[in-house]
Amino acid sequence: METKxxxxxxxSENTVGLLNQxxxxxxxRALNIETLxxxxxxxxxxxxxxxxxxxxQEMVEKVVKQIDKRIDILKAYYNTDEDLVFQELxxxxxxxxxxxxxxxxxxxxxxxxxxxxxxSNDCTxxxxxxxxxxxxxxxxxxxNTIGVLQFIxxxxxxxxRSKVERLSDMLEARRxxxxxxxxx
Amino acid sequence: MxxxxxxxxxxxxxxxxxxxxxxxxxxGGAIMPVFDALFDYHDKVNHILTxxxxxxxxxxxxxxxxxxKTGICLVTSGPAATNAITGIADALLDSTPIxxxxxxxGTTLLGTDAFQEIDVVGITSPITKWSYQIRYAKDIAxxxxxxxxxxxxxxxxxxVLDITKSAQNExxxxxxxxxNFIRSYTPIPDVNSNQIQVAADLINExxxxxxxxxxxxxxxxxxxxxxxxxxxxxxxxxxxxxxxxALPSDFRLNKGFLGMHGNVAPNIKTNExxxxxxxxxxxxxxxxxxxxxxxxxxxIIHLEIDPSEISKNVTVDAPVLGSVKDSLPLLTEKIKPATxxxxxxxxxxxxxxxxxxxxxxxxxRTEGELTMGEVVHKITEATNNKAVVVTDVGQxxxxxxxxFKYSQTRxxxxxxxxxxxxxxxxxxxxxxxxxxxxxVILFSGDGGFQMTIQELGTIMQENLGVKxxxxxxxxxxxxxxxxxxxxxxxxxxxxxxxxxxxxxxNAYNIESRLVSKREDLDAGIADMLKDDxxxxxxxxxxxxxxxxxxxxxxxxVTNILLGD
Numbered sequence: 001m002e003t004k005x006x007x008x009x010x011x012s013e014n015t016v017g018l019l020n021q022x023x024x025x026x027x028x029r030a031l032n033i034e035t036l037x038x039x040x041x042x043x044x045x046x047x048x049x050x051x052x053x054x055x056x057q058e059m060v061e062k063v064v065k066q067i068d069k070r071i072d073i074l075k076a077y078y079n080t081d082e083d084l085v086f087q088e089l090x091x092x093x094x095x096x097x098x099x100x101x102x103x104x105x106x107x108x109x110x111x112x113x114x115x116x117x118x119x120s121n122d123c124t125x126x127x128x129x130x131x132x133x134x135x136x137x138x139x140x141x142x143x144n145t146i147g148v149l150q151f152i153x154x155x156x157x158x159x160x161r162s163k164v165e166r167l168s169d170m171l172e173a174r175r176x177x178x179x180x181x182x183x184x
Numbered sequence: 185m186x187x188x189x190x191x192x193x194x195x196x197x198x199x200x201x202x203x204x205x206x207x208x209x210x211x212g213g214a215i216m217p218v219f220d221a222l223f224d225y226h227d228k229v230n231h232i233l234t235x236x237x238x239x240x241x242x243x244x245x246x247x248x249x250x251x252x253k254t255g256i257c258l259v260t261s262g263p264a265a266t267n268a269i270t271g272i273a274d275a276l277l278d279s280t281p282i283x284x285x286x287x288x289x290g291t292t293l294l295g296t297d298a299f300q301e302i303d304v305v306g307i308t309s310p311i312t313k314w315s316y317q318i319r320y321a322k323d324i325a326x327x328x329x330x331x332x333x334x335x336x337x338x339x340x341x342x343x344v345l346d347i348t349k350s351a352q353n354e355x356x357x358x359x360x361x362x363x364n365f366i367r368s369y370t371p372i373p374d375v376n377s378n379q380i381q382v383a384a385d386l387i388n389e390x391x392x393x394x395x396x397x398x399x400x401x402x403x404x405x406x407x408x409x410x411x412x413x414x415x416x417x418x419x420x421x422x423x424x425x426x427x428x429x430a431l432p433s434d435f436r437l438n439k440g441f442l443g444m445h446g447n448v449a450p451n452i453k454t455n456e457x458x459x460x461x462x463x464x465x466x467x468x469x470x471x472x473x474x475x476x477x478x479x480x481x482x483x484i485i486h487l488e489i490d491p492s493e494i495s496k497n498v499t500v501d502a503p504v505l506g507s508v509k510d511s512l513p514l515l516t517e518k519i520k521p522a523t524x525x526x527x528x529x530x531x532x533x534x535x536x537x538x539x540x541x542x543x544x545x546x547x548x549r550t551e552g553e554l555t556m557g558e559v560v561h562k563i564t565e566a567t568n569n570k571a572v573v574v575t576d577v578g579q580x581x582x583x584x585x586x587x588f589k590y591s592q593t594r595x596x597x598x599x600x601x602x603x604x605x606x607x608x609x610x611x612x613x614x615x616x617x618x619x620x621x622x623x624v625i626l627f628s629g630d631g632g633f634q635m636t637i638q639e640l641g642t643i644m645q646e647n648l649g650v651k652x653x654x655x656x657x658x659x660x661x662x663x664x665x666x667x668x669x670x671x672x673x674x675x676x677x678x679x680x681x682x683x684x685x686x687x688x689x690n691a692y693n694i695e696s697r698l699v700s701k702r703e704d705l706d707a708g709i710a711d712m713l714k715d716d717x718x719x720x721x722x723x724x725x726x727x728x729x730x731x732x733x734x735x736x737x738x739x740x741v742t743n744i745l746l747g748d
Contacts, residue, residue, distance in 0.1 A: 065492035074368045174367045
């Protein structure tokens, strides 16, 4: 079956050990996580995981259901790139003297839309937001020209394009369910 | 202001609030405050001291399986918690509601490799429905309430509560409120009427419908609903290992036992039916064999409470989410009364063949060595098919599952998913305590019996009327069977030199008898069943018996060895 990149989004209660509960589901099936990003979501007390991996649709469906099954997981779903607006950040540390030798920062700013975060005697730090291919292209050009001392890329963050807001819908359904229970 | 009580007392009060009257446990350093509190409640709570924490966990499982109540296991930290792991994993794979409470080092010592400290939540996360560490006494009531709600709602499973010693000692005001809602947890999905309609349409068009029964029917208490459904649709049914006893053995449409050592017809018919209706079962590989050759001709309907089971192993055409207790009546309403006489009768030729080739030899032998099958058969008859049968794992388990007969639900306690040798004795202890009015018969091999043989001490101390039958073939029989059939008769480390089991039983003050001849079997069984005291019946059966029929691992369900 065809393998491609899937983005799994998970909303969870903010409880200890949740990351472990999510990652062991991948470990069991020997799936490699490409990127992982965890942060507080827009709703207080709810954390959002964005996980990317290369796998088949059949597998991603099973994995998402097994994540969703965990008690403290509110909602898990998956998307492909077409469904998403997504972004990564990358930072590049360069030797300032070599940047000066190269002669131009403007070139990188115009071509790659680079932001310069720091220039000091010791180092210069570039920041670029973009898709993997874009941050990688800058890395390769910098490596071949100025040389890169340190490089770091963040995990993917993503937002769905569709009108449906699965977390809000789920929370609303659960609120209604709770009212029903309380009446009982 | 309310009077303050210790965390340990709060813990005991919480258990009482949940109606707990039985605990299987073993004390130790980090759980001593709770055990000390337990001393004050000995008139309300029956604590069974097992001889090993694994025994406590399996006993809690046996108790839960026969009673439907949540089994409680109370142990200390470190090695006690790791000893309980096998029982926890077993309960996860077999969807058994148990709560394992482990002591933990004081909160300030967490993470320091303190004496008997181990990361219990980390270790048990993959094998529990929920695993939680209680660090402060104020969280006890909340965590216990949640634990009971999670363990025994929806698809049941094991919960671990790891409680620090400091939380047990802290003084708090105690307020208890039962949990009946967790926003991130939907135990029972609502039944969707469209899904019911799609499934009903498939069944109404079917010429050869066939139902597979799993433990979900028992867990959901839907035995009656199942019979109504099968009768209205005139649908033959067969059962997984854990689904056994959901239908009485003599029910007209009950066609027997599925899987690797199941009956011939139920396996073959899987690949002949036109609509396969899976009811509260999960298409385990021991049931399906090779998935690429499994029921490819059939439309598949799956009634299931756990969404993650849908299309996990077998791609489903018509999923019906929800509790079978809810979905079966709705489906029954939508199906037309039907008769499928010819289809149902088509099972008979295979039954006949199995009887001729396998069952006659195994159960009705008149000469030569004793077989496991005849022992099981005689005991089910002697107990009028009303007993709870507990098994260990291996040949004893498969033969017991094949030849024991059931007349009421919750009559089988066996380790299905995990296949835990050593499950038998402690699970039988729990079963007897969970169903004291019923006969509890354990069938064990000589191998598994010795894995938890120390629990004879528990049986002695509690004077539990567990009837233990050792089907002794001086081999690890199932492994030996595979060696004979698939490993060129290379019997690598499967022969066992056994102790004198009768002497061991007697040392525990348990009556026991050895039967090695056919003519002594009836008298041995009668002696065992003469009263309600514990008993060990040791039966020397043929050394090289084989369990047939057999679908070899990974083969198609129609590729059945009969040993002819």
